[in-house]
Amino acid sequence: MLRTLGIETSCDESAVAVLDGDGRVEVSLLSSQIEAHAPYGGVVPELASREHLRALPYLVDRALEPAGGSIEMVAVTAGPGLIGALLVGVRFAAAFAWGRGLPLVAVDHLEGHLVSALLSLGGEPARREPERVLALIASGGHSSWYLMDHGSRVRLGRTRDDAAGESFDKVAQVLGLGYPGGPVIDTLARRGNASAVPLPRPRLKDAPFDFSFSGLKSAAIRWIREHDVGVASEDDEPSSVVCDLAASFENAIVEQLLAPLPELAEIHRPHLVTASGGVAANSLLRERLMEWGSGHEVETLLPARALTTDNAVMIAHAGQLAHAAGRADDPRRLDARGREVWQPPGMRRACRIDEAVRES
Numbered sequence: 001m002l003r004t005l006g007i008e009t010s011c012d013e014s015a016v017a018v019l020d021g022d023g024r025v026e027v028s029l030l031s032s033q034i035e036a037h038a039p040y041g042g043v044v045p046e047l048a049s050r051e052h053l054r055a056l057p058y059l060v061d062r063a064l065e066p067a068g069g070s071i072e073m074v075a076v077t078a079g080p081g082l083i084g085a086l087l088v089g090v091r092f093a094a095a096f097a098w099g100r101g102l103p104l105v106a107v108d109h110l111e112g113h114l115v116s117a118l119l120s121l122g123g124e125p126a127r128r129e130p131e132r133v134l135a136l137i138a139s140g141g142h143s144s145w146y147l148m149d150h151g152s153r154v155r156l157g158r159t160r161d162d163a164a165g166e167s168f169d170k171v172a173q174v175l176g177l178g179y180p181g182g183p184v185i186d187t188l189a190r191r192g193n194a195s196a197v198p199l200p201r202p203r204l205k206d207a208p209f210d211f212s213f214s215g216l217k218s219a220a221i222r223w224i225r226e227h228d229v230g231v232a233s234e235d236d237e238p239s240s241v242v243c244d245l246a247a248s249f250e251n252a253i254v255e256q257l258l259a260p261l262p263e264l265a266e267i268h269r270p271h272l273v274t275a276s277g278g279v280a281a282n283s284l285l286r287e288r289l290m291e292w293g294s295g296h297e298v299e300t301l302l303p304a305r306a307l308t309t310d311n312a313v314m315i316a317h318a319g320q321l322a323h324a325a326g327r328a329d330d331p332r333r334l335d336a337r338g339r340e341v342w343q344p345p346g347m348r349r350a351c352r353i354d355e356a357v358r359e360s
């Protein structure tokens, strides 16, 4: 593999990383836009593009200081994501690669999340992908289970409505806890009683591996309104009732996400189970997944928390693997796409990654 500069600007994090030829992380930089979007309770697409434009040249300059001039290729997220935000990264990466005569690879953001579990921030090289990996992606825009096998990716189940992270964000917003909601619900849930608030766990009869989070989210919001709970300002100390709701909601989401696992494992006999995407930073999800793995003697691997949320390390590595498999994109023609960029190698047509993109 080649020493790679990775660039990620698909949503509200501007991220740049350099990986050596063995997939070892040399530099990983991130500029979060959370403060810029917080007053609006979610990501404002136009604001995201402008913030990327401000941050990216600075981050790349800083990444190249220790990494020196010996970058051998460039990998950039080209979709799915916010189209304006993606365009900033894609045009920057294309100009960088074209100006230096370097190979360029346009990476699918979801492929980045899929390979993130193979990477470490502790100076180790990237792990080789074993055969038959069952992989959960749970983030602000996606919630799906995949089978990764010999370089192919098949989606086995997906959300029919909201994504898990989106549901955390919405419930936190109604409680007055600010954005993003996942981390704060995670913190409050540790102090709450997970069986205090009864919440539904709907399953789809015709699609046992798919999820539905909208009924669960609406039930939680109804409960919050009926019981008139929440905080008046983000600095207020949340009551024990808020902590109970947080714990009950988190528990319901985690149970939903992991519900397909036993049957999927029975069918596919995985050598490894992984979870990635921002919601994979969740303490309860991590604990339950590790417990399941040790109970069933299946290796479970979770990325470091900093690699669960959007980052450029995973994009650089997905690009390295794709380039090693023969992929290269033309910097003069490369464009951003709001939806999927590639069907990852071997992805079957019927299982395309086609979830709607979070636009707000």
Ligand code: KG4
Residues within 6 Å of the ligand: 011, 138, 139, 140, 141, 142, 164, 165, 166, 168, 169, 180, 181, 182, 183, 186, 277, 278, 279, 280, 281, 282, 283, 308, 309, 310
């Ligand atoms: O992967 P990511 O950074 O961006 C997308 O590709 O969407 O995921 C962001 C999402 C947000 O919805 C955020 O609330 C959620 O991940 N999240 C969490 C936690 N940390 C971030 N959800 C639950 N528990 C957490 N600790």
Ligand code: ZN
Residues within 6 Å of the ligand: 109, 113, 139, 277, 278, 309, 310
């Ligand atoms: Zn993501």
